[in-house]
Amino acid sequence: MSMTGRACALACAVGLAACAQPPAAPPDTRAADGAALRAVVKEWSALAEAKDAPKFASFYAEDAVLMMEDAPDIHGKAALAEGVGAMMEDPNFALSFAADDVVVARSGDLAYETGSYTMTMSGPDGTPATETGHYVCVWEKQADGTWKAVVDAPVSDPPAAAGE
Amino acid sequence: MSMTGRACALACAVGLAACAQPPAAPPDTRAADGAALRAVVKEWSALAEAKDAPKFASFYAEDAVLMMEDAPDIHGKAALAEGVGAMMEDPNFALSFAADDVVVARSGDLAYETGSYTMTMSGPDGTPATETGHYVCVWEKQADGTWKAVVDAPVSDPPAAAGE
Numbered sequence: 001m002s003m004t005g006r007a008c009a010l011a012c013a014v015g016l017a018a019c020a021q022p023p024a025a026p027p028d029t030r031a032a033d034g035a036a037l038r039a040v041v042k043e044w045s046a047l048a049e050a051k052d053a054p055k056f057a058s059f060y061a062e063d064a065v066l067m068m069e070d071a072p073d074i075h076g077k078a079a080l081a082e083g084v085g086a087m088m089e090d091p092n093f094a095l096s097f098a099a100d101d102v103v104v105a106r107s108g109d110l111a112y113e114t115g116s117y118t119m120t121m122s123g124p125d126g127t128p129a130t131e132t133g134h135y136v137c138v139w140e141k142q143a144d145g146t147w148k149a150v151v152d153a154p155v156s157d158p159p160a161a162a163g164e
Numbered sequence: 165m166s167m168t169g170r171a172c173a174l175a176c177a178v179g180l181a182a183c184a185q186p187p188a189a190p191p192d193t194r195a196a197d198g199a200a201l202r203a204v205v206k207e208w209s210a211l212a213e214a215k216d217a218p219k220f221a222s223f224y225a226e227d228a229v230l231m232m233e234d235a236p237d238i239h240g241k242a243a244l245a246e247g248v249g250a251m252m253e254d255p256n257f258a259l260s261f262a263a264d265d266v267v268v269a270r271s272g273d274l275a276y277e278t279g280s281y282t283m284t285m286s287g288p289d290g291t292p293a294t295e296t297g298h299y300v301c302v303w304e305k306q307a308d309g310t311w312k313a314v315v316d317a318p319v320s321d322p323p324a325a326a327g328e
Contacts, residue, residue: 026189065278067298067319069233103304103314105269112276112302114229114315134231136300136315138276140267150267151278151300153317155231 026107033104033147037111037139040147041099048095051088057081061140061148069156087121092128094120097135111139111147117154132157190271197268197311201275201303204311205263212259215252221245225304225312233320251285256292258284261299275303275311281318296321 040059047056057080060066066074066083074083087093097117104111114136123129133156139147204223211220221244224230230238230247238247251257261281268275278300287293297320303311 067300067317069320070322072322073298073319103274105271105274107269107271107273109271110267110269110274110276112274112315134237136231136302136317138300138302151276153231153300153319155237155317155319156233158234158236 028106029108030104030106033108033111033141034102037102037104037113037147038099040139041097041102041113041115041137045095045097048097051093053085053088054081056088057084059149060152061142061150064148064150064152067151067153069154090122092120092122094118094128094130100134109141111141113137113139119154131159192270193272194268194270197272197275197305198266201266201268201277201311202263204303205261205266205277205279205301209259209261212261215257217249217252218245220252221248223313224316225306225314228312228314228316231315231317233318254286256284256286258282258292258294264298273305275305277301277303283318295323 044056044059047059057077060077060080062077063075064077064080066080068074074080095117097115099113099115101114102111103113114134116132116134118130118132120128120130133154135152135154137149137153138151140150142148208220208223211223221241224241224244226241227239228241228244230244232238238244259281261279263277263279265278266275267277278298280296280298282294282296284292284294297318299316299318301313301317302315304314306312
């Protein structure tokens with residue numbers, strides 16, 4: 001083999017050795033995604049506390065659904081903005097929540113979050129009625145990299161646990 | 165360049181051209197996963213209709229949580245088996261449900277499902293009381309390839325919609 005051939009064979013061997021690795025798995029972004037999502041949830045709760053309905057509603061995906069007990073599901077961002085806006089107009093409205101578990105898919109496109117909330121609304125007699133509960137929220141990463149809620153399902157605790 | 169060198173260079177070029185492709189993305193199993201999950205949900209509902217509490221409970225992951233309105237969350241497979249068993253002992257118990265949307269992560273490890281349910285239990289006076297509602301269920305694929313529910317959150321419709 002000529003020197004040229006030898007050099008080529010060496011280059012080829014080195015190149016193909018690198019190539020022989022199995023296809024690299026996509027980078028694992030779960031820890032970063034989870035941290036980003038927890039920050040989103042904190043920001044979302046702060047918007048609820050600030051009663052900023054338009055910004056609050058902007059955290060829902062276009063085709064999101066809010067499932068509330070004893071009420072029809074609210075589908076779609078426009079209806080959600082209207083529904084959230086109406087709730088926040090209640091003078092006794094107050095809402096805060098915090099994430100408990102956050103689990104992100106290996107592919108970083110889907111996640112779910114469980115957490116706890118405390119919500120106050122006017123009761124039938126107009127006085128503030130507070131309930132606590134848990135929720136599950138499913139999130140999808142959008143094309144621009146932001147996380148948006150696609151399913152939001154709050155589930156109330158027993159009345160005795162509301163801790164009023 | 166010698167013939168050997170030329171042949172080597174050619175082999176090297178062909179090899180590296182194949183190597184130059186971006187790393188192959190993992191196979192997209194979302195359609196198959198979605199179909200499998202829909203079959204699991206059908207089987208799960210049939211077990212509810214058959215009041216087979218142990219088999220029904222086996223569809224929950226070890227650390228699953230069932231969030232029911234006005235009741236403490238039920239955490240973990242053992243507590244779920246006990247809770248589901250107690251519900252199914254009610255002589256008026258009946259439950260059926262069906263998937264609506266099923267969305268699977270690109271990585272095939274996480275999915276969520278929304279659907280509708282109809283549940284009958286004994287009311288306070290002992291007569292059957294039926295409620296309808298929607299639910300969101302989050303699923304995780306286990307090491308053995310089966311899907312298990314990790315969060316199950318049924319949300320009742322307004323009473324007028326129960327259609328009794």
